[in-house]
Amino acid sequence: MFKPVAKKLLLLAVITVLGVNAFILGKVWLNRSLVVAELTLSERELDMPYHWGMAKEDSSLRLNLAWTTPWLTSSEDDWQYLSRQQQRILRLQQPQFASFRFGSCTDGYQRQQRSGWVLLEFNGQSYQDYLKQAEQHYAVIQQRLAAEAAAELNAGMAQDRLQAAAKRRQEQQQRAEEQWRVAREEATRLFVIDAAADRNLLQQTLAKHSGPTAGQLLLVPADIQLSYTWCQDDKTAKQPEVMVNRLAVESLYVAKPYAQHLPRDANRQHKIRFQAQLRYGRYAEPWLSALTLSGTEP
Template structure:
């Protein structure tokens, strides 16, 4: 019996060692060579853990990637939004879904399918500029109406706050395209400092109104949506607290790289205290 236990124990240890070696080899291969993408993100695009700083102990720190897209009505002043909360982007229409390999012949069943594709995330580019323009247009309309009653006054205040939020706090990282060929997407978006290519799941959606069928799609979180801050870099976050970040009295930057397997890692952390967030 003891011999069997020893064999089982040795086998278990060997399996753990083999799995760890496999994982480390994958990490090393992902990070070998020049990064496929390398973006400098801030607290606008990276969310700290909910309990960060509450207990006085930093421990491990994982940041969540915050990204957005434009709703289908591109004229809507509120159409920039966080992709984690719902509807698909305007550009993810029937033609794009077919390009991604979806069979839309049977509209009733199309929503059941899903597949992993490559998604382009654009930092502080044209998509964000359009979001700023929409927020400004909303404020301009509210100013034109004036504030003769409470409803108009509330609308004006809301538009002012929305523009301020878009300018100073909202994520500037937008999903702008998707495809099956990462190399082709990189040719279309060659700047590796402003456009990251990530792996994410797309699921079609079907809407039928007045017997008219419209196809759209939802993008799930990237295959790696949370990124661990290396232990050697965690000291840079000392003194940064959530209250200061939320109020804009503190900020941070993190250099994030994506490798051969389109998996991200953090290469540098730079806190900025006493600054306006952004």
């Protein structure tokens, strides 16, 4: 028999667990009671975990949102890094930057993190600009390789050196072609294009974006940090910059009925193609409402 105190503690624990679950489920229901935006994304914007399918006893699956920010530079030297779309630095207008009320750089930029909002753009002008930069980079590589080949022939290089140079150019050509293909077919089309602590400031930006190149736009919460380059003492004029550390929600649970559409590919030999309906609710929190398999690519 339980002692009275033990019974009370057990009852309190049960009530606490039920209360927490009720609160969480209630918030989920309220969030999903109003759909404010719906995006049709694919494997380009939703990353499957590398280990998916390797542990047969684990049938759970979460997809991570793959996003980037507009490029601050398109120089050839930076392309190897930027072509992987790992950009997180975002330049802001002064009102948006000031809304975060960052402290002095003497406090360290690492500790200058604030909660705020970002403006997401899907398949809009930012992605078109990225494609244009990728195409220009590809064209520059072609022109440079052709010029190098002509110069080597005119210089009367030995046959073995010509062959070695030709092999090197072929490898560079293949890398350039692969980067251009990835930009067209695999790169994420989801961009963070603005940020502010005050949601109303982004509403103004949202209102200015319209027309056929605007894409789909929505506001979501995120964690914003002061950019390390902003605090560099190089005495040059700078435009305010921040680093978008993470979106408030960027890992999505895939329900078992949807996960079953995705074949387990332990060897990762094929690119799994799929489409997913992503809905954002009342509190700007996303969930998957549908997922269909498009096929696989060797």
